[in-house]
Amino acid sequence: MPIGKLYNSINDELIASVNYQFQHEEDHRWWGELTLIEYKQIKDGGGYTLELEDGRQSRCSLKKRVNRAVTSLPPRYVYHFSGSGKFEY
DSSP states (O other): OOEEEEEETTTOOEEEEEEEEEEEEOSSOEEEEEEESSOOOOOSEEEEEEEOTTSOEEEEEEEEEEEEEEOSSSOEEEEEEEEOSOOBO
16 A cells, blocks of 8 residues: 655644555546554544655545544544545645
């Protein structure tokens, strides 16, 4: 699974490294699932920037998939991400 980074889009602060997988990917519409590599609590909603393994970035929103928790202590949840912008360097 590719490794990327999740940033706060307001201040570009690094939140966490993530494993991500696209479910659908077009130039201007994409979504998939990600898990945070280290344990952090993050909120659902917009305001995030996803950086892919190759360095491209785009804004996205997240929604916790409550029925898909990864078994570990502390729990690392699976998040659905979606975006409508083009990935740029």
